[in-house]
Amino acid sequence: MATLELRNVNKSYGAGLADTLKDIQLAIEDGEFLILVGPSGCGKSTLMNCIAGLESISGGAILIDQQDVSGMSPKDRDIAMVFQSYALYPTMNVRDNIAFGLKIRKLPQAAIDEEVARVAKLLQIEHLLTRKPGQLSGGQQQRVAMGRALARRPKLYLFDEPLSNLDAKLRVEMRTEIKLMHQRLKTTTVYVTHDQIEAMTLGDKVAVMKDGIIQQFGTPQQIYNDPANQFVASFIGSPPMNFIPVRLTRQDGRLLALLDSGQARCELPLGVATDAFDGREVILGVRPEQISLGAGEGNGLPAIRAEVQVTEPTGPDLLVFVTLNQTKVCCRLAPDVACQVGDSLDLLLDPARVLLFDAHSGERLDLSSAAAPLKDNVARFKGR
Numbered sequence: 182m183a184t185l186e187l188r189n190v191n192k193s194y195g196a197g198l199a200d201t202l203k204d205i206q207l208a209i210e211d212g213e214f215l216i217l218v219g220p221s222g223c224g225k226s227t228l229m230n231c232i233a234g235l236e237s238i239s240g241g242a243i244l245i246d247q248q249d250v251s252g253m254s255p256k257d258r259d260i261a262m263v264f265q266s267y268a269l270y271p272t273m274n275v276r277d278n279i280a281f282g283l284k285i286r287k288l289p290q291a292a293i294d295e296e297v298a299r300v301a302k303l304l305q306i307e308h309l310l311t312r313k314p315g316q317l318s319g320g321q322q323q324r325v326a327m328g329r330a331l332a333r334r335p336k337l338y339l340f341d342e343p344l345s346n347l348d349a350k351l352r353v354e355m356r357t358e359i360k361l362m363h364q365r366l367k368t369t370t371v372y373v374t375h376d377q378i379e380a381m382t383l384g385d386k387v388a389v390m391k392d393g394i395i396q397q398f399g400t401p402q403q404i405y406n407d408p409a410n411q412f413v414a415s416f417i418g419s420p421p422m423n424f425i426p427v428r429l430t431r432q433d434g435r436l437l438a439l440l441d442s443g444q445a446r447c448e449l450p451l452g453v454a455t456d457a458f459d460g461r462e463v464i465l466g467v468r469p470e471q472i473s474l475g476a477g478e479g480n481g482l483p484a485i486r487a488e489v490q491v492t493e494p495t496g497p498d499l500l501v502f503v504t505l506n507q508t509k510v511c512c513r514l515a516p517d518v519a520c521q522v523g524d525s526l527d528l529l530l531d532p533a534r535v536l537l538f539d540a541h542s543g544e545r546l547d548l549s550s551a552a553a554p555l556k557d558n559v560a561r562f563k564g565r
């Protein structure tokens with residue numbers, strides 16, 4: 182178990198090439214589980230390889246248990262890593278692949294056998310132990326790679342999309358197993374994923390990365406409820422947050438966002454604000470579950486009547502698509518709501534939950550002050 186700290190880590194793959202990692206700063210406590218998410222090519226695997234010592238860093242420092250390991254070789258860092266590309270030993274069978282790290286550490290054979298049996302059972306690969314990697318499917322190879330890491334008790338686990346090749350059912354099972362395992366062992370872990378549910382459910386902390394820059398670092402709830410910018414807001418959540426271009430006006434000390442469904446208009450009250458926002462075109466962010474049905478007379482909120490264009494019953498929810506301000510908007514309604522394409526629904530957007538973003542920079546706007554972008558919010562999440 183260990184703490185992990187990245188201090189202003191930079192990585193360039195060569196002179197003249199743009200930096201792949203830019204001033205990465207984050208710190209996770211002993212036993213914490215960090216999820217790293219971001220679009221393809223943003224630098225996630227590069228960061229993992231730098232932590233593992235497989236790539237050198239161009240600037241900054243990597244500290245494990247407050248010790249600077251930046252110049253240390255991979256084998257001295259006591260890290261177990263599962264690569265995106267499995268990296269199994271092709272000439273060894275599954276049993277030997279899993280046992281490899283234990284043999285190097287000269288564990289007694291009985292302990293090795295016990296550990297191999299334990300992880301093989303956990304990963305449902307007991308029947309594959311005598312096969313070579315070339316005789317396995319991608320998902321099976323991925324589980325063997327996972328087994329090789331889990332057979333060890335290192336200071337740090339690094340998992341680079343360890344479940345991406347598994348079928349949906351096995352993936353869900355493995356997700357729960359990983360969570361149970363972490364609750365039991367409490368080994369500090371960094372875990373890269375593209376999966377929304379994994380990102381929200383597995384991590385104590387989430388780092389959202391784009392173009393080699395950490396956009397936000399916080400708890401899953403902070404990332405979900407209080408995103409620093411439009412990129413983070415759009416990246417987490419499924420179905421994703423709706424982004425509606427709106428014009429703001431100020432009336433009787435209240436700021437209103439103007440919505441138009443084509444058949445009706447509504448002025449959504451957003452709270453008190455300064456004149457700084459009057460007449461401004463911004464992006465209003467509202468998650469599908471923050472839109473509900475109702476005429477809104479009880480709570481004094483104006484509903485907007487809109488025509489149903491598409492319905493998608495997912496089982497637990499009914500997704501209904503309408504158009505607001507010429508933008509497709511997804512509403513997540515109860516599955517028993519009776520509605521057909523062409524029907525009109527009265528929709529309520531929860532004004533306490535909507536977010537505003539600058540139409541150009543995508544930065545969050547703070548309604549409570551005249552200061553336009555929520556700069557200190559970003560700073561708050563970027564650092565420790």
Ligand SMILES: Nc1ncnc2c1ncn2[C@@H]1O[C@H](COP(=O)(O)OP(=O)(O)OP(=O)(O)O)[C@@H](O)[C@H]1O
Pocket residue numbers: 194201219220221222223224225226227228265
């Ligand atoms: N060895 C290398 N030499 C030069 N450039 C590299 C090297 N490895 C990666 N890159 C570049 O660095 C950037 C980040 O790559 P990286 O593999 O870290 O992305 P990623 O976030 O893991 O993407 P994915 O989600 O597709 O796995 C990419 O532009 C990639 O082309």
Ligand SMILES: [Mg+2]
Pocket residue numbers: 225226227265341
């Ligand atoms: Mg990668």
